[in-house]
Every structure is written in C-alpha cells, then in structure tokens.
Amino acid sequence: MCPKPQSMKTMPAKVIPPGGTVGIIGGGQLGRMLSLAAARLGIKCHIFAPESDSPAFQVAAAHTIAGYSDAAALKAFAQTVDVVTYEFENIPADAVALLSSMRPVRPNAEALAALQDRVVEKTFIRGLGIETAPFAAVDSEASARNAFASIGSPAIIKTSRLGYDGKGQRRVHSADEAVAAWRDLGRAPCILEGFVDFARELSLVAARGVDGTTRCYDLVENAHEHHVLRTTFAPAHGSPRLTEEADEISRKIVEALGYTGVIATELFETRDGRLLVNEIAPRVHNSGHWTIDACAVSQFEQHIRAISGWPLGDPVRHSDAVMRNLLGDEALGWAPYAAAPGTCLHIYGKPEPRAGRKMGHVTKLFPLGTRPKT
Amino acid sequence: MCPKPQSMKTMPAKVIPPGGTVGIIGGGQLGRMLSLAAARLGIKCHIFAPESDSPAFQVAAAHTIAGYSDAAALKAFAQTVDVVTYEFENIPADAVALLSSMRPVRPNAEALAALQDRVVEKTFIRGLGIETAPFAAVDSEASARNAFASIGSPAIIKTSRLGYDGKGQRRVHSADEAVAAWRDLGRAPCILEGFVDFARELSLVAARGVDGTTRCYDLVENAHEHHVLRTTFAPAHGSPRLTEEADEISRKIVEALGYTGVIATELFETRDGRLLVNEIAPRVHNSGHWTIDACAVSQFEQHIRAISGWPLGDPVRHSDAVMRNLLGDEALGWAPYAAAPGTCLHIYGKPEPRAGRKMGHVTKLFPLGTRPKT
Numbered sequence: 001m002c003p004k005p006q007s008m009k010t011m012p013a014k015v016i017p018p019g020g021t022v023g024i025i026g027g028g029q030l031g032r033m034l035s036l037a038a039a040r041l042g043i044k045c046h047i048f049a050p051e052s053d054s055p056a057f058q059v060a061a062a063h064t065i066a067g068y069s070d071a072a073a074l075k076a077f078a079q080t081v082d083v084v085t086y087e088f089e090n091i092p093a094d095a096v097a098l099l100s101s102m103r104p105v106r107p108n109a110e111a112l113a114a115l116q117d118r119v120v121e122k123t124f125i126r127g128l129g130i131e132t133a134p135f136a137a138v139d140s141e142a143s144a145r146n147a148f149a150s151i152g153s154p155a156i157i158k159t160s161r162l163g164y165d166g167k168g169q170r171r172v173h174s175a176d177e178a179v180a181a182w183r184d185l186g187r188a189p190c191i192l193e194g195f196v197d198f199a200r201e202l203s204l205v206a207a208r209g210v211d212g213t214t215r216c217y218d219l220v221e222n223a224h225e226h227h228v229l230r231t232t233f234a235p236a237h238g239s240p241r242l243t244e245e246a247d248e249i250s251r252k253i254v255e256a257l258g259y260t261g262v263i264a265t266e267l268f269e270t271r272d273g274r275l276l277v278n279e280i281a282p283r284v285h286n287s288g289h290w291t292i293d294a295c296a297v298s299q300f301e302q303h304i305r306a307i308s309g310w311p312l313g314d315p316v317r318h319s320d321a322v323m324r325n326l327l328g329d330e331a332l333g334w335a336p337y338a339a340a341p342g343t344c345l346h347i348y349g350k351p352e353p354r355a356g357r358k359m360g361h362v363t364k365l366f367p368l369g370t371r372p373k374t
Numbered sequence: 375m376c377p378k379p380q381s382m383k384t385m386p387a388k389v390i391p392p393g394g395t396v397g398i399i400g401g402g403q404l405g406r407m408l409s410l411a412a413a414r415l416g417i418k419c420h421i422f423a424p425e426s427d428s429p430a431f432q433v434a435a436a437h438t439i440a441g442y443s444d445a446a447a448l449k450a451f452a453q454t455v456d457v458v459t460y461e462f463e464n465i466p467a468d469a470v471a472l473l474s475s476m477r478p479v480r481p482n483a484e485a486l487a488a489l490q491d492r493v494v495e496k497t498f499i500r501g502l503g504i505e506t507a508p509f510a511a512v513d514s515e516a517s518a519r520n521a522f523a524s525i526g527s528p529a530i531i532k533t534s535r536l537g538y539d540g541k542g543q544r545r546v547h548s549a550d551e552a553v554a555a556w557r558d559l560g561r562a563p564c565i566l567e568g569f570v571d572f573a574r575e576l577s578l579v580a581a582r583g584v585d586g587t588t589r590c591y592d593l594v595e596n597a598h599e600h601h602v603l604r605t606t607f608a609p610a611h612g613s614p615r616l617t618e619e620a621d622e623i624s625r626k627i628v629e630a631l632g633y634t635g636v637i638a639t640e641l642f643e644t645r646d647g648r649l650l651v652n653e654i655a656p657r658v659h660n661s662g663h664w665t666i667d668a669c670a671v672s673q674f675e676q677h678i679r680a681i682s683g684w685p686l687g688d689p690v691r692h693s694d695a696v697m698r699n700l701l702g703d704e705a706l707g708w709a710p711y712a713a714a715p716g717t718c719l720h721i722y723g724k725p726e727p728r729a730g731r732k733m734g735h736v737t738k739l740f741p742l743g744t745r746p747k748t
Contacts, residue, residue, distance in 0.1 A: 018708065018721040036410055039433045042721025042734065058435040059413045296667060296718050296739055311713035318739055319692050334392065339685035344670050347392040347416025365670055365692055
C-alpha cells in the first residue's frame with residue numbers, strides 16, 4: 001500500500017530532514033500549532049518571542065525570550081536553526097534583514113514587505129489584474145478628503161500597517177469623519193477602503209514549495225463577529241467555478257511573490273458572484289485550522305514542509321468540517337465540547353482568558369458532503 | 375452545530391483542566407505522542423526519563439533526566455504534576471509506590487502489578503473466563519520439564535517480566551530444550567506457552583474513564599515481522615460478532631482491574647473463529663497509532679482525557695487506515711511517504727536509526743469501507 005522506502009540521497013539539496021530545526025518568530029497559538037506539526041515530522045522548533053509565558057514554548061525543543069529588535073538575541077537564535085519562519089507578519093524589517101543575512105527566511109523578506117502594508121498589498125494585487133475593494137492611500141488631511149471623495153460613503157479607514165482583528169480601523173460617512181478618524185489613528189499612514197456589499201466571506205489557504213509546486217486546500221466560508229473570525233465552514237458551498245477562480249487568484253499571487261510557505265487569501269464574494277481579495281496573510285491562518293482534523297496534512301504541517309524543502313502534502317479533505325473559535329471565557333466551557341461526538345477540541349495554553357482573546361477552537365467533523373448549512 | 379459553552383463549575387471534582395500538568399514516566403515515542411496529544415487540550419507534560427536525548431523532551435513543557443530508582447528525583451517530579459502516567463509497563467514497583475503516595479497514578483498500581491508479570495496476567499485473564507494460549511509457570515528445571523510435558527511441542531518460553539518485541543523468548547521442541555532455554559534466560563521466572571495456530575493477529579485499543587465509562591476503538595488486524603509489529607489494518611475485516619466479542623473481553627478486563635486510561639489487548643483469532651488473549655498492554659499501543667489520523671480523538675488524547683478525569687472522546691473512525699512502522703534505516707527513506715497522497719508521516723525524533731528500532735510510522739488513509747485487503 002505504501003511506496004517503498006528509498007535513500008535520502010535522491011532528495012534535492014537543502015532539504016531540512018527530520019532532526020533539523022525550524023526557527024519560528026512569535027510564540028502564540030500559530031507558533032504552537034506549527035511546532036506541534038513539525039514534531040510529527042521529527043523536526044525540532046526553536047521559538048523566538050518576547051513574552052515569557054508564550055504558549056508555543058510549552059511544546060518546542062528550545063525557546064528564546066527577547067524582543068524583536070534585539071539584534072544579539074536574533075543572531076544567537078539564527079545560529080541554532082536551519083530555516084526561519086514566522087507566525088505573524090508585523091515583524092520589524094530590520095529583524096527580517098538580519099535573519100535573512102544568516103539563514104533562509106521563508107516566506108522571503110520581499111513577500112513580507114509586499115504584504116505588511118495594506119496600500120502596497122492592494123496595489124500589488126490590482127497589478128496582477130485581481131479585483132479588490134476600491135481603496136486610496138491616506139497620509140494627510142487633504143488626502144483623507146480626496147480619498148473619501150473618490151471612494152464614497154460608507155468607507156473604512158485603517159492603519160496601513162500593524163492592524164489585525166479590527167484593531168486600528170474606523171467606519172466613516174463623510175470627509176470630516178475621514179479626517180477625524182485619521183487623526184484618531186495617530187496620523188499614521190492609512191488606507192481608505194470602499195464598503196463592499198458582499199454576499200459571503202470566503203478564504204483559501206494555499207502553499208507553495210521551494211520547487212514552485214502550489215497546492216490549495218478547499219475554499220471555505222467564514223463568519224466574523226466584531227471583526228474577529230467566529231466560524232469557518234469547510235468546504236464553502238458553491239459552484240466549482242468559484243473554487244477554480246479562488247485557486248487561480250492564489251496561484252497568481254504566490255507566483256508573483258516567488259513565495260515559499262503557506263499563504264491565506266481572504267475573499268469577498270459579491271452578490272453578483274465576483275471574487276474580490278480582501279486581505280492576504282503570509283502565514284498559516286485561523287480559517288485553516290479545520291485542516292488539522294479534516295485533512296491528512298494540516299496547514300501547519302504543510303507550512304513546515306514547504307519551508308523545509310519537503311514535498312508538499314496532499315491537501316484533500318477526508319471530512320467536512322465546521323471550526324468555531326473559543327474566545328475569552330468561552331474556553332472555560334470546554335467540557336461539553338470534549339464530550340460531543342466527532343468533535344476535536346484545541347486549547348492553546350494561554351495564561352489568561354482575556355475578553356475576545358483567541359483561547360482555543362473546536363472542529364466538528366462530518367462525513368464528506370454532509371456539512372450543515374451556514 | 376456545536377453545543378453551547380457552559381461554566382466549568384458543572385464539571386465533577388478532580389478534573390485536571392487545561393493549564394494542568396500530566397507527568398509521564400518514560401520519554402520514548404509513546405511519551406512524545408502523549409505529550410503532543412495533551413498539548414492539543416492545553417495540558418502540559420513533564421517527562422521523567424533517564425536518557426538525556428529522550429524524544430519526548432523535545433515537545434514537553436518540562437523534563438527530568440533521572441533513573442527510575444532515584445527516589446529524590448521521583449519526589450521532585452511528582453510535586454510538579456497533577457497526575458502521573460507511564461508509557462511502558464516495566465516500571466519498578468518501588469517507584470510506582472512512591473509516586474502513588476503523592477499523586478494519583480493512572481492506570482493504578484494494582485493494574486500495573488497484574489499486567490507486569492506474564493504468569494499473573496494470564497492467570498488473571500483465565501480467571502475472568504477469557505481464553506488464552508495454554509501456559510505454565512517455570513521457575514526450576516523440574517517445572518520446565520513438567521510444563522513442557524503438559525503443554526506439548528512446540529512451545530515458547532519467555533521471561534515472565536520485562537520482555538517485549540520478542541526479546542527474552544525462545545521456541546522449544548523438547549523438555550531438554552525447555553530446560554536449556556530457561557537456563558539461557560538467566561534462570562529468571564518464566565512462562566512456557568503453547569503454540570497457537572492462529573488465523574490472524576488482532577488487537578483492540580480501549581479506554582476507561584475515571585467514571586467507569588469504557589469506549590473501544592475498532593478492532594484491527596496486525597502483521598508482525600521478527601516479533602515486531604510491522605503493519606496495522608484498521609478496521610479488521612470480519613463479522614460484527616468478532617468485534618462484539620473483542621469489546622466484551624476488553625470491558626471485562628478493565629472492569630476487573632478498576633482501570634483508568636487506555637489499554638491494548640492483543641488477540642489471536644484461531645482457525646475455528648475463537649478469540650484468545652495473547653497479551654495486554656496497560657498503556658497506549660503501537661497498534662493504535664492509526665487513530666491519530668483516522669479518528670477525531672486519538673488513543674493518545676483518549677489516554678490523556680481518561681487520566682485527567684475528562685469525558686472520553688468519540689472513538690469512531692472517519693477513515694479506514696493502514697499503519698506501517700518505519701524500523702531502523704527505513705526512516706531515512708521518508709521522502710516518498712511525504713510525497714504520497716492521503717499519507718500521514720510520523721518521525722519520532724530519535725537520535726540514531728539502530729537496526730529494528732521504531733523510528734517512525736506512516737498511516738495511509740482510505741475512505742470508509744475501502745481499505746485494501748491484508
């Protein structure tokens with residue numbers, strides 16, 4: 001049933017074999033799940049994070065507690081690992097440059113730079129002929145007014161960098177509100193985006209290997225609450241054309257970036273059936289957590305494989321799935337989930353269930369084709 | 375789709391919640407996979423093992439390097455954990471007694487004592503009205519001759535304690551050979567077993583919770599090579615009666631032992647369709663590795679749940695599976711497995727691929743009902 005084992009000599013050069021070490025910048029739940037996935041493959045992880053109680057430390061062979069601007073600590077860290085990756089995209093460019101000078105950083109610094117800034121990101125996407133929400137850069141009161149005039153009402157103003165889960169964004173209904181919101185956001189470089197009257201929020205998790213092979217997981221449907229992902233339904237119901245189009249968008253993006261690793265593309269499906277890219281995350285993504293339990297190879301393992309020069313895994317799902325985040329105190333109510341049939345519980349080992357904090361998730365499996373409706 | 379979260383206050387007392395710590399005696403691949411499973415639930419692990427390069431250390435929040443007879447180290451270890459379990463059954467009784475005086479040890483010391491010695495184990499099983507191979511105790515030359523006379527040829531003589539994977543056993547064809555083999559095995563207490571002309575080797579992994587609930591995974595079929603498990607086929611093909619009978623055997627055993635945790639029962643199916651118990655392992659088992667990838671809750675998570683006072687998970691499989699061990703150098707040939715569709719690769723992080731050593735395993739998934747024949 002299984003292919004015969006063969007010698008490692010037939011593998012291409014620069015593969016990080018079992019026993020090798022992946023360095024991960026960031027010690028949250030994504031770093032933790034990457035570390036657990038690496039362990040399946042016999043690959044060790046070294047986690048670099050500033051917080052001494054980082055959840056990923058509990059499951060990694062080594063960790064460094066230091067700030068992302070601590071050059072000496074970054075150097076010492078890089079010396080112990082074979083490749084560097086990250087669980088979040090807001091890493092200081094200096095840190096990435098330093099790490100890249102010592103070890104392969106995957107995804108690469110150029111991809112990260114293209115996706116760290118919303119204006120640069122959306123400009124890049126448009127440049128590929130892929131549709132986005134209407135947008136304009138805001139870096140002054142005058143540009144705020146001009147942007148609002150061209151985009152129209154309502155619009156959303158966001159900091160161009162560092163925002164996530166709805167932090168650092170405001171909805172505005174007039175040029176004056178746009179100016180006030182920009183001031184309120186600290187006069188930081190911002191983006192003003194037009195409101196998209198979407199039918200559904202979808203996302204696609206894909207991976208590209210060092211050899212350029214790209215594999216896509218199933219297109220999924222997401223429900224958000226207060227700008228935070230609440231539930232993912234896998235797969236998204238809909239026509240095969242939709243999936244093909246999402247795959248095509250994802251492939252164009254990773255090819256253009258010369259990307260290595262897992263990438264998540266958040267999409268809007270409009271009421272007339274078009275796909276718009278909302279955001280790209282150059283990393284494993286909350287909307288791919290269902291793959292841990294519903295696929296032979298999860299997004300976390302796929303990322304470890306990609307950055308380690310391994311063959312990508314088969315992204316086919318063996319079950320339908322519904323993934324629900326456990327936010328804040330909800331994680332204290334784990335017991336009924338633990339007792340529910342066909343249900344996979346994941347708790348992240350965070351010290352405190354602060355309001356809205358992602359503390360865990362639960363994935364319910366269904367036989368193929370039997371996923372309940374959204 | 376998911377039941378509503380509820381407060382932890384409704385849980386029974388003495389549950390070890392997320393954030394708690396499980397202590398594991400033994401740092402091999404079973405301890406490693408237990409630790410990875412605990413991490414999914416937000417439970418930390420502290421591994422106690424003598425070898426400084428124990429594979430489980432790489433994925434655990436804490437570890438102690440010390441011998442199993444080091445009372446001071448065992449005490450210090452017990453103080454840091456909420457419950458103690460183990461990945462192998464040959465733990466010195468003194469260590470178990472010491473640990474039991476400080477923390478719950480699950481499975482309990484009595485169960486361990488009943489299953490550490492082959493003569494005691496088989497006598498216990500017979501006492502439950504469950505069939506085993508014919509056997510007799512050997513602790514002298516005279517008893518070796520008497521045992522052979524009553525059992526007949528061929529017979530297998532094994533040390534009553536500490537043997538595994540065919541180590542410490544000989545096949546004998548005469549009373550003189552039985553005596554010589556007993557001498558050869560160091561005149562240790564032994565068991566002489568009659569040869570069973572079996573049709574198939576089967577096994578059943580089950581779990582019993584602290585509340586007495588018992589759940590069984592599917593009965594599986596195993597193929598051994600040189601006394602080492604080579605391949606597990608899940609599920610075993612055969613009549614529902616066979617499964618019911620195996621479940622019933624397993625339930626009788628755990629009830630009689632007042633057992634908590636995962637237990638594996640190795641069975642022979644005779645050519646006329648009877649089930650004989652070959653061996654019981656009071657722990658997670660190689661023939662249950664397929665559950666990691668083919669069930670919502672693996673045998674490893676099930677064990678952590680059981681000993682932590684959690685509800686047991688749903689043991690239903692979502693896929694058929696064939697699990698193959700990677701022994702010694704075979705693990706160096708991981709690359710084709712990594713590239714194969716529907717295939718889950720597991721490498722244990724052991725330092726050296728010694729001949730015959732269990733270095734990893736690979737599980738191929740198949741849609742329900744499509745598992746290839748053995």
